[in-house]
Amino acid sequence: MPFPQPLDKAALGVMLVAALFTLLLLWGGDRTHAQVRYFTWQNRDIGADDRAFILAFNRLMDWSSVTQHLRIEPPLAGKASWSGRRFAYTLTQPIPYGQTFQLSLDEAVSVPQGKPMQAFQGQFRSRDRVLVYLGSGVEEGRLILYNLTLQQKTFLSPPNLRVFDFQPYPAGDRILFSASERGEQMSFDPQLYTVTTGLHFNAPDRPRRQPRPIGELSLILDNSDYQNLRFQLANDGSKIIVQRVNRLQPMESSLWLLDRNFQPRRLNQAAAGDFRIAPDNQHLIIAQGQGLAIVPLVPESKETAFDFLPQYGMVLDFSRDGRKVAVVKFNPNFSRSLYVVNIFGTHEELLTVNGSILAAQFDPRAEHLYVILTRIEGDETYREVPYLGLFDLKTKQLYKLKDFAPQQDLYLSLSPDGRTLAVDYAEGHSTPDTIDNSDLYGDTAPLEGSPDLLGELPTPDTGEAPPRSEQPQPQQHQIWLFPLELNQDKITVGMPEPLAPGLQARWLP
Incomplete structure:
Protein backbone atom coordinates (compact mmCIF):
# COMPACT_ATOMS: atom_id res chain seq x y z
CA MET A 1 0.00 0.00 0.00
CA PRO A 2 1.49 3.34 -1.00
CA PHE A 3 2.23 5.94 1.64
CA PRO A 4 -0.61 8.50 1.95
CA GLN A 5 -0.15 11.75 0.10
CA PRO A 6 0.02 15.04 2.10
CA LEU A 7 -3.52 15.99 1.08
CA ASP A 8 -4.84 12.66 2.34
CA LYS A 9 -3.04 13.22 5.64
CA ALA A 10 -4.70 16.61 6.08
CA ALA A 11 -8.17 15.24 5.32
CA LEU A 12 -7.67 12.37 7.75
CA GLY A 13 -6.56 14.80 10.46
CA VAL A 14 -9.64 16.99 9.98
CA MET A 15 -11.92 13.96 10.25
CA LEU A 16 -10.26 12.83 13.48
CA VAL A 17 -10.56 16.32 15.04
CA ALA A 18 -14.23 16.55 14.02
CA ALA A 19 -14.98 13.12 15.48
CA LEU A 20 -13.24 14.06 18.73
CA PHE A 21 -15.16 17.34 18.95
CA THR A 22 -18.46 15.51 18.37
CA LEU A 23 -17.68 13.04 21.14
CA LEU A 24 -16.83 15.84 23.56
CA LEU A 25 -20.05 17.69 22.67
CA LEU A 26 -22.15 14.59 23.19
CA TRP A 27 -20.44 13.89 26.51
CA GLY A 28 -20.59 17.42 27.90
CA GLY A 29 -23.76 18.70 26.20
CA ASP A 30 -24.49 22.25 25.09
CA ARG A 31 -23.58 24.37 28.10
CA THR A 32 -24.94 27.69 26.73
CA HIS A 33 -27.96 29.10 28.57
CA ALA A 34 -31.34 29.46 26.93
CA GLN A 35 -32.04 33.11 26.16
CA SER A 126 -48.15 52.68 24.66
CA ARG A 127 -49.04 55.64 22.51
CA ASP A 128 -49.80 59.02 24.05
CA ARG A 129 -53.39 59.97 24.84
CA VAL A 130 -54.02 62.71 22.29
CA LEU A 131 -57.18 64.62 21.38
CA VAL A 132 -57.68 66.98 18.44
CA TYR A 133 -60.60 69.40 18.49
CA LEU A 134 -61.95 72.73 17.26
CA GLY A 135 -61.58 75.67 19.61
CA SER A 136 -64.53 77.49 21.15
CA GLY A 137 -64.95 81.01 22.48
CA VAL A 138 -61.80 83.09 21.97
CA GLU A 139 -60.21 80.07 20.24
CA GLU A 140 -63.12 79.64 17.82
CA GLY A 141 -62.14 78.00 14.54
CA ARG A 142 -58.63 76.97 15.59
CA LEU A 143 -57.51 73.35 15.21
CA ILE A 144 -56.03 72.31 18.55
CA LEU A 145 -54.05 69.25 19.63
CA TYR A 146 -54.13 68.30 23.32
CA ASN A 147 -51.64 65.68 24.52
CA LEU A 148 -53.11 64.42 27.80
CA THR A 149 -50.08 62.24 28.51
CA LEU A 150 -47.71 65.22 28.41
CA GLN A 151 -50.36 67.80 29.40
CA GLN A 152 -49.47 69.91 26.36
CA LYS A 153 -51.82 72.01 24.25
CA THR A 154 -50.77 73.04 20.72
CA PHE A 155 -52.46 75.09 18.00
CA LEU A 156 -52.14 73.25 14.68
CA SER A 157 -53.84 75.73 12.35
CA PRO A 158 -52.66 79.33 11.85
CA PRO A 159 -54.85 82.14 13.25
CA ASN A 160 -55.83 83.38 9.76
CA LEU A 161 -57.76 80.15 9.01
CA ARG A 162 -61.18 79.18 10.33
CA VAL A 163 -61.40 75.37 10.46
CA PHE A 164 -64.78 73.73 9.78
CA ASP A 165 -64.08 69.99 9.90
CA PHE A 166 -61.14 67.60 10.19
CA GLN A 167 -60.11 63.93 10.25
CA PRO A 168 -56.86 62.41 11.58
CA TYR A 169 -54.69 60.16 9.42
CA PRO A 170 -54.36 56.58 10.74
CA ALA A 171 -50.73 57.04 11.81
CA GLY A 172 -51.62 60.17 13.82
CA ASP A 173 -48.85 62.15 12.11
CA ARG A 174 -51.14 64.39 10.04
CA ILE A 175 -54.61 65.94 10.15
CA LEU A 176 -56.79 66.53 7.10
CA PHE A 177 -59.03 69.59 7.52
CA SER A 178 -61.22 72.07 5.65
CA ALA A 179 -60.79 75.78 6.34
CA SER A 180 -61.24 79.22 4.82
CA GLU A 181 -59.59 82.57 5.38
CA ARG A 182 -61.05 84.61 8.20
CA GLY A 183 -62.86 87.71 7.00
CA GLU A 184 -65.69 90.01 7.81
CA GLN A 185 -68.28 87.61 6.40
CA MET A 186 -68.90 84.13 7.80
CA SER A 187 -68.92 82.53 4.34
CA PHE A 188 -68.46 78.78 3.90
CA ASP A 189 -65.98 78.35 1.05
CA PRO A 190 -63.25 76.06 2.40
CA GLN A 191 -60.12 74.59 0.90
CA LEU A 192 -58.58 71.28 2.01
CA TYR A 193 -55.30 71.22 3.93
CA THR A 194 -53.09 68.79 5.79
CA VAL A 195 -51.03 69.73 8.83
CA THR A 196 -48.42 67.69 10.70
CA THR A 197 -48.94 66.91 14.39
CA GLY A 198 -45.25 66.46 15.25
CA LEU A 199 -46.06 62.93 16.44
CA HIS A 200 -44.65 59.67 15.17
CA PHE A 201 -45.20 56.38 16.93
CA ASN A 202 -42.66 53.63 16.25
CA ALA A 203 -45.04 50.75 15.68
CA PRO A 204 -43.70 47.17 15.91
CA ASP A 205 -44.23 46.42 12.21
CA ARG A 206 -42.80 49.64 10.76
CA PRO A 207 -39.27 50.99 10.30
CA ARG A 208 -38.13 53.63 12.73
CA ARG A 209 -38.04 57.23 11.54
CA GLN A 210 -38.01 60.71 12.99
CA PRO A 211 -41.27 62.69 13.19
CA ARG A 212 -41.82 65.67 10.95
CA PRO A 213 -41.91 69.08 12.66
CA ILE A 214 -45.27 70.14 14.05
CA GLY A 215 -47.44 72.57 12.12
CA GLU A 216 -46.27 71.93 8.53
CA LEU A 217 -49.26 73.17 6.49
CA SER A 218 -50.00 71.94 2.95
CA LEU A 219 -52.84 73.00 0.64
CA ILE A 220 -54.09 69.89 -1.18
CA LEU A 221 -57.33 71.07 -2.85
CA ASP A 222 -58.22 74.67 -3.65
CA ASN A 223 -61.62 76.26 -4.30
CA SER A 224 -60.92 78.16 -7.52
CA ASP A 225 -63.31 76.27 -9.82
CA TYR A 226 -65.36 74.27 -7.32
CA GLN A 227 -66.80 74.85 -3.87
CA ASN A 228 -65.67 72.08 -1.52
CA LEU A 229 -68.32 70.78 0.86
CA ARG A 230 -68.05 67.54 2.83
CA PHE A 231 -65.12 65.12 2.72
CA GLN A 232 -64.20 61.65 3.99
CA LEU A 233 -60.77 60.12 4.60
CA ALA A 234 -60.32 56.37 4.10
CA ASN A 235 -59.38 54.30 7.13
CA ASP A 236 -55.95 53.54 5.68
CA GLY A 237 -55.38 57.14 4.55
CA SER A 238 -55.06 56.05 0.90
CA LYS A 239 -57.83 58.20 -0.55
CA ILE A 240 -60.16 61.14 0.12
CA ILE A 241 -63.70 61.62 -1.16
CA VAL A 242 -64.87 65.24 -1.51
CA GLN A 243 -68.28 66.62 -2.40
CA ARG A 244 -67.83 69.60 -4.77
CA VAL A 245 -70.11 72.11 -6.51
CA ASN A 246 -69.24 73.60 -9.90
CA ARG A 247 -69.08 77.40 -9.62
CA LEU A 248 -70.27 77.86 -13.21
CA GLN A 249 -73.15 75.41 -12.72
CA PRO A 250 -74.23 75.65 -9.06
CA MET A 251 -76.85 72.92 -9.48
CA GLU A 252 -74.09 70.44 -10.35
CA SER A 253 -72.87 68.61 -7.25
CA SER A 254 -70.56 65.62 -7.62
CA LEU A 255 -68.09 63.46 -5.75
CA TRP A 256 -64.36 63.56 -6.39
CA LEU A 257 -61.61 61.11 -5.39
CA LEU A 258 -58.14 62.23 -4.31
CA ASP A 259 -55.40 59.58 -4.29
CA ARG A 260 -52.28 59.50 -2.13
CA ASN A 261 -50.74 62.20 -4.33
CA PHE A 262 -53.88 64.35 -3.92
CA GLN A 263 -54.70 64.21 -7.63
CA PRO A 264 -58.48 64.86 -7.96
CA ARG A 265 -60.59 62.64 -10.21
CA ARG A 266 -64.29 63.14 -10.70
CA LEU A 267 -66.49 60.13 -9.96
CA ASN A 268 -69.51 59.31 -12.03
CA GLN A 269 -71.69 59.68 -8.99
CA ALA A 270 -74.01 62.46 -7.85
CA ALA A 271 -73.79 63.61 -4.24
CA ALA A 272 -77.35 63.46 -2.91
CA GLY A 273 -76.77 62.80 0.78
CA ASP A 274 -74.27 61.76 3.42
CA PHE A 275 -71.48 59.41 2.41
CA ARG A 276 -68.63 57.46 3.95
CA ILE A 277 -65.91 55.09 2.81
CA ALA A 278 -66.45 51.44 3.74
CA PRO A 279 -63.90 49.61 5.96
CA ASP A 280 -62.42 47.83 2.93
CA ASN A 281 -61.41 51.28 1.54
CA GLN A 282 -62.70 50.12 -1.86
CA HIS A 283 -66.38 51.08 -1.68
CA LEU A 284 -68.37 54.21 -0.97
CA ILE A 285 -71.65 54.16 0.97
CA ILE A 286 -74.04 56.96 -0.02
CA ALA A 287 -77.41 57.87 1.50
CA GLN A 288 -79.92 58.09 -1.35
CA GLY A 289 -83.63 58.59 -0.81
CA GLN A 290 -84.97 55.78 1.35
CA GLY A 291 -81.81 53.63 1.37
CA LEU A 292 -78.06 53.38 1.02
CA ALA A 293 -76.15 52.88 -2.21
CA ILE A 294 -72.82 51.01 -2.34
CA VAL A 295 -70.54 52.30 -5.08
CA PRO A 296 -67.13 50.77 -5.98
CA LEU A 297 -64.28 53.28 -5.97
CA VAL A 298 -62.07 51.27 -8.33
CA PRO A 299 -63.28 49.15 -11.28
CA GLU A 300 -61.68 45.94 -10.00
CA SER A 301 -63.35 46.17 -6.58
CA LYS A 302 -64.90 42.93 -5.40
CA GLU A 303 -68.35 42.69 -3.90
CA THR A 304 -68.57 44.16 -0.42
CA ALA A 305 -69.57 42.15 2.62
CA PHE A 306 -72.24 44.76 3.45
CA ASP A 307 -74.47 44.26 0.42
CA PHE A 308 -77.51 44.36 2.75
CA LEU A 309 -77.10 48.08 3.56
CA PRO A 310 -79.55 49.44 0.94
CA GLN A 311 -82.48 48.57 3.20
CA TYR A 312 -81.25 51.05 5.85
CA GLY A 313 -81.14 54.83 5.80
CA MET A 314 -77.96 55.84 7.62
CA VAL A 315 -74.65 54.34 8.73
CA LEU A 316 -73.46 55.43 12.18
CA ASP A 317 -70.29 53.41 12.78
CA PHE A 318 -68.34 50.32 11.83
CA SER A 319 -66.64 48.11 14.39
CA ARG A 320 -62.84 48.20 14.44
CA ASP A 321 -62.53 44.87 12.63
CA GLY A 322 -65.14 45.89 10.05
CA ARG A 323 -67.40 42.94 10.88
CA LYS A 324 -70.27 44.91 12.44
CA VAL A 325 -72.07 48.10 11.52
CA ALA A 326 -74.53 50.28 13.45
CA VAL A 327 -77.29 51.55 11.15
CA VAL A 328 -80.56 53.47 11.36
CA LYS A 329 -83.81 52.46 9.70
CA PHE A 330 -86.42 55.14 9.00
CA ASN A 331 -89.89 53.73 9.59
CA PRO A 332 -93.17 54.69 7.83
CA ASN A 333 -94.61 56.10 11.09
CA PHE A 334 -91.65 58.55 11.30
CA SER A 335 -89.98 56.66 14.13
CA ARG A 336 -86.38 55.45 13.85
CA SER A 337 -84.89 52.06 14.67
CA LEU A 338 -81.30 51.31 15.63
CA TYR A 339 -79.81 48.07 14.32
CA VAL A 340 -76.48 46.28 14.60
CA VAL A 341 -75.75 44.05 11.62
CA ASN A 342 -72.75 41.77 11.03
CA ILE A 343 -71.15 40.58 7.81
CA PHE A 344 -72.96 37.24 8.13
CA GLY A 345 -76.29 39.03 7.64
CA THR A 346 -77.55 38.87 11.23
CA HIS A 347 -79.78 41.88 11.91
CA GLU A 348 -80.37 42.80 15.55
CA GLU A 349 -82.76 45.60 16.45
CA LEU A 350 -81.71 47.45 19.60
CA LEU A 351 -84.52 49.99 19.97
CA THR A 352 -87.06 52.20 18.22
CA VAL A 353 -87.56 55.85 19.20
CA ASN A 354 -89.82 58.74 18.26
CA GLY A 355 -86.85 61.11 18.54
CA SER A 356 -83.54 60.97 16.71
CA ILE A 357 -80.51 58.68 16.71
CA LEU A 358 -77.66 61.17 16.42
CA ALA A 359 -74.48 59.17 16.89
CA ALA A 360 -73.11 55.76 17.83
CA GLN A 361 -69.67 54.24 18.32
CA PHE A 362 -68.56 50.68 19.06
CA ASP A 363 -66.10 49.92 21.83
CA PRO A 364 -62.82 48.26 20.70
CA ARG A 365 -64.18 44.72 21.12
CA ALA A 366 -67.59 45.55 19.55
CA GLU A 367 -69.36 44.26 22.66
CA HIS A 368 -70.84 47.63 23.66
CA LEU A 369 -72.22 50.59 21.73
CA TYR A 370 -72.20 54.19 22.94
CA VAL A 371 -75.09 56.23 21.55
CA ILE A 372 -76.55 59.73 21.59
CA LEU A 373 -80.34 59.60 21.28
CA THR A 374 -83.11 62.15 21.68
CA ARG A 375 -86.63 62.05 23.04
CA ILE A 376 -89.45 64.45 22.18
CA GLU A 377 -90.81 66.71 24.93
CA GLY A 378 -93.54 69.33 25.06
CA ASP A 379 -97.18 69.21 24.03
CA GLU A 380 -97.38 72.56 22.28
CA THR A 381 -93.69 73.33 21.75
CA TYR A 382 -91.76 70.60 19.98
CA ARG A 383 -88.26 70.03 21.29
CA GLU A 384 -85.81 67.15 21.28
CA VAL A 385 -83.86 66.37 24.44
CA PRO A 386 -80.62 64.43 23.83
CA TYR A 387 -79.07 61.91 26.17
CA LEU A 388 -76.00 59.69 26.27
CA GLY A 389 -76.50 55.95 26.52
CA LEU A 390 -74.57 52.68 26.51
CA PHE A 391 -75.80 49.43 24.98
CA ASP A 392 -74.64 46.03 26.16
CA LEU A 393 -74.84 44.21 22.84
CA LYS A 394 -74.99 40.79 24.48
CA THR A 395 -78.15 41.58 26.45
CA LYS A 396 -79.42 44.46 24.23
CA GLN A 397 -79.88 46.47 27.40
CA LEU A 398 -79.57 50.25 27.30
CA TYR A 399 -78.11 52.21 30.21
CA LYS A 400 -78.74 55.95 30.23
CA LEU A 401 -75.66 57.83 31.39
CA LYS A 402 -76.40 61.54 31.11
CA ASP A 403 -79.11 63.97 29.97
CA PHE A 404 -78.26 67.13 28.05
CA ALA A 405 -80.07 70.38 27.42
CA PRO A 406 -82.64 70.42 24.58
CA GLN A 407 -81.60 71.14 20.98
CA GLN A 408 -77.89 70.80 21.58
CA ASP A 409 -75.25 69.84 19.06
CA LEU A 410 -73.36 66.91 20.56
CA TYR A 411 -70.33 64.93 19.51
CA LEU A 412 -68.82 61.81 21.06
CA SER A 413 -65.48 60.08 20.52
CA LEU A 414 -64.22 56.94 22.26
CA SER A 415 -60.49 56.67 22.88
CA PRO A 416 -58.72 53.88 20.94
CA ASP A 417 -58.05 51.96 24.16
CA GLY A 418 -61.73 52.21 25.13
CA ARG A 419 -60.97 53.83 28.49
CA THR A 420 -62.11 57.42 27.98
CA LEU A 421 -65.18 58.86 26.28
CA ALA A 422 -64.97 62.47 25.07
CA VAL A 423 -68.28 64.31 24.75
CA ASP A 424 -68.66 68.00 23.94
CA TYR A 425 -71.78 70.04 24.70
CA ALA A 426 -72.73 73.61 25.52
CA GLU A 427 -72.38 74.80 29.10
CA GLY A 428 -74.81 77.02 30.92
CA HIS A 429 -77.86 74.73 30.70
CA SER A 430 -79.75 72.87 33.38
CA THR A 431 -80.58 69.20 33.02
CA PRO A 432 -83.83 67.53 34.10
CA ASP A 433 -84.10 65.73 37.42
CA THR A 434 -85.98 62.77 35.97
CA ILE A 435 -85.58 60.72 32.81
CA ASP A 436 -88.60 60.06 30.64
CA ASN A 437 -88.61 56.72 28.83
CA SER A 438 -91.93 57.14 27.01
CA ASP A 439 -90.24 57.45 23.64
CA LEU A 440 -89.07 53.82 23.68
CA TYR A 441 -91.16 51.11 22.00
CA GLY A 442 -91.64 47.59 23.28
CA ASP A 443 -89.17 45.57 25.29
CA THR A 444 -86.17 45.81 22.98
CA ALA A 445 -84.27 48.06 25.41
CA PRO A 446 -85.16 47.58 29.09
CA LEU A 447 -83.99 50.55 31.13
CA GLU A 448 -84.25 49.29 34.71
CA GLY A 449 -80.63 49.40 35.81
CA SER A 450 -79.24 48.99 39.30
CA PRO A 451 -76.01 50.55 40.69
CA ASP A 452 -74.26 47.19 40.40
CA LEU A 453 -74.97 46.79 36.72
CA LEU A 454 -72.96 47.85 33.72
CA GLY A 455 -72.65 51.51 32.91
CA GLU A 456 -73.75 53.05 36.19
CA LEU A 457 -72.87 56.75 36.37
CA PRO A 458 -72.16 57.76 40.00
CA THR A 459 -73.77 60.92 41.25
CA PRO A 460 -71.80 63.05 43.74
CA ASP A 461 -73.52 63.80 47.03
CA THR A 462 -73.76 67.59 46.97
CA GLY A 463 -76.54 67.95 49.51
CA GLU A 464 -79.55 70.09 48.66
CA ALA A 465 -79.78 71.04 44.99
CA PRO A 466 -79.23 74.75 44.34
CA PRO A 467 -82.13 76.77 42.95
CA ARG A 468 -82.20 77.00 39.19
CA SER A 469 -81.83 80.38 37.58
CA GLU A 470 -84.38 81.41 34.98
CA GLN A 471 -81.85 83.79 33.38
CA PRO A 472 -80.48 82.55 30.04
CA GLN A 473 -76.80 81.76 30.22
CA PRO A 474 -74.24 82.08 27.44
CA GLN A 475 -73.42 78.93 25.49
CA GLN A 476 -69.87 77.71 25.09
CA HIS A 477 -69.02 74.22 24.03
CA GLN A 478 -66.95 72.34 26.58
CA ILE A 479 -65.20 68.99 26.15
CA TRP A 480 -65.87 66.52 28.96
CA LEU A 481 -64.02 63.26 29.55
CA PHE A 482 -65.85 60.24 30.98
CA PRO A 483 -63.37 57.74 32.52
CA LEU A 484 -64.28 54.11 31.76
CA GLU A 485 -63.16 51.10 33.77
CA LEU A 486 -63.03 47.93 31.69
CA ASN A 487 -63.78 44.63 33.35
CA GLN A 488 -64.30 41.20 31.84
CA ASP A 489 -67.98 41.62 31.02
CA LYS A 490 -68.95 45.17 31.97
CA ILE A 491 -67.93 48.82 31.80
CA THR A 492 -68.08 51.16 34.78
CA VAL A 493 -68.53 54.82 33.86
CA GLY A 494 -66.99 57.42 36.17
CA MET A 495 -67.85 61.05 36.78
CA PRO A 496 -67.06 63.30 33.79
CA GLU A 497 -64.28 65.86 34.08
CA PRO A 498 -63.96 69.05 32.00
CA LEU A 499 -60.97 69.28 29.68
CA ALA A 500 -61.14 72.52 27.67
CA PRO A 501 -63.54 74.72 25.70
CA GLY A 502 -64.00 73.10 22.31
CA LEU A 503 -66.09 70.88 20.09
CA GLN A 504 -65.88 67.91 17.70
CA ALA A 505 -63.12 66.29 19.76
CA ARG A 506 -61.53 63.25 18.11
CA TRP A 507 -58.91 60.91 19.55
CA LEU A 508 -55.81 60.14 17.56
CA PRO A 509 -55.45 56.40 16.78
Missing part, protein backbone atom coordinates in the same frame (compact mmCIF):
# COMPACT_ATOMS: atom_id res chain seq x y z
CA VAL A 36 -34.44 35.45 24.36
CA ARG A 37 -33.18 36.23 20.87
CA TYR A 38 -35.64 39.02 20.16
CA PHE A 39 -38.76 40.68 21.55
CA THR A 40 -41.09 42.20 18.94
CA TRP A 41 -42.24 45.08 21.19
CA GLN A 42 -38.80 46.08 22.46
CA ASN A 43 -38.62 49.92 22.70
CA ARG A 44 -41.69 50.28 20.50
CA ASP A 45 -44.84 52.44 20.73
CA ILE A 46 -47.83 50.13 21.02
CA GLY A 47 -51.31 51.07 19.81
CA ALA A 48 -54.76 49.58 20.19
CA ASP A 49 -54.36 47.54 16.99
CA ASP A 50 -51.25 45.81 18.35
CA ARG A 51 -52.74 42.85 20.17
CA ALA A 52 -49.85 40.38 20.60
CA PHE A 53 -46.07 40.25 21.09
CA ILE A 54 -43.61 37.44 20.40
CA LEU A 55 -40.56 36.27 22.35
CA ALA A 56 -38.19 34.17 20.23
CA PHE A 57 -35.73 31.85 22.04
CA ASN A 58 -32.51 30.14 20.96
CA ARG A 59 -33.83 26.73 22.04
CA LEU A 60 -36.99 24.92 22.99
CA MET A 61 -38.47 25.97 26.32
CA ASP A 62 -40.75 24.57 28.96
CA TRP A 63 -43.63 26.85 27.97
CA SER A 64 -45.54 26.38 31.21
CA SER A 65 -42.52 27.74 33.09
CA VAL A 66 -42.28 30.69 30.67
CA THR A 67 -45.95 31.49 31.25
CA GLN A 68 -45.49 31.18 35.02
CA HIS A 69 -42.45 33.47 35.26
CA LEU A 70 -43.39 36.12 32.70
CA ARG A 71 -43.93 39.48 34.43
CA ILE A 72 -45.36 42.70 32.92
CA GLU A 73 -45.58 45.89 34.97
CA PRO A 74 -48.11 47.46 34.98
CA PRO A 75 -49.97 44.18 34.43
CA LEU A 76 -51.60 43.42 31.07
CA ALA A 77 -54.14 40.62 30.97
CA GLY A 78 -53.61 38.17 28.13
CA LYS A 79 -53.39 34.62 26.88
CA ALA A 80 -50.21 32.63 26.13
CA SER A 81 -49.54 30.41 23.12
CA TRP A 82 -46.42 28.98 21.47
CA SER A 83 -45.06 27.27 18.38
CA GLY A 84 -41.55 25.90 17.92
CA ARG A 85 -39.19 28.31 19.69
CA ARG A 86 -41.60 31.25 19.63
CA PHE A 87 -43.81 32.33 22.53
CA ALA A 88 -46.80 34.63 21.85
CA TYR A 89 -48.79 36.68 24.36
CA THR A 90 -52.14 38.08 23.16
CA LEU A 91 -53.84 40.87 25.10
CA THR A 92 -57.48 40.38 26.03
CA GLN A 93 -58.06 44.15 26.28
CA PRO A 94 -56.55 47.01 24.25
CA ILE A 95 -53.37 48.32 25.86
CA PRO A 96 -54.03 51.41 28.03
CA TYR A 97 -52.54 54.50 26.43
CA GLY A 98 -50.01 56.83 28.00
CA GLN A 99 -47.99 54.28 29.99
CA THR A 100 -44.54 52.67 30.00
CA PHE A 101 -44.27 48.93 30.60
CA GLN A 102 -41.47 46.67 31.88
CA LEU A 103 -41.31 43.01 30.84
CA SER A 104 -39.11 40.54 32.73
CA LEU A 105 -38.53 36.82 32.38
CA ASP A 106 -36.18 34.66 34.43
CA GLU A 107 -36.10 31.23 36.05
CA ALA A 108 -37.94 29.70 33.08
CA VAL A 109 -36.25 26.46 31.99
CA SER A 110 -35.37 24.89 28.64
CA VAL A 111 -36.14 21.35 27.49
CA PRO A 112 -34.94 18.68 27.68
CA GLN A 113 -32.05 19.92 29.85
CA GLY A 114 -34.27 21.72 32.38
CA LYS A 115 -31.68 24.46 32.83
CA PRO A 116 -32.69 28.00 33.89
CA MET A 117 -32.61 30.58 31.13
CA GLN A 118 -30.60 33.78 31.07
CA ALA A 119 -32.67 36.56 32.65
CA PHE A 120 -34.32 38.94 30.16
CA GLN A 121 -35.53 42.53 30.62
CA GLY A 122 -37.62 44.35 28.02
CA GLN A 123 -39.37 47.69 27.79
CA PHE A 124 -42.14 49.16 25.65
CA ARG A 125 -44.66 51.97 25.88
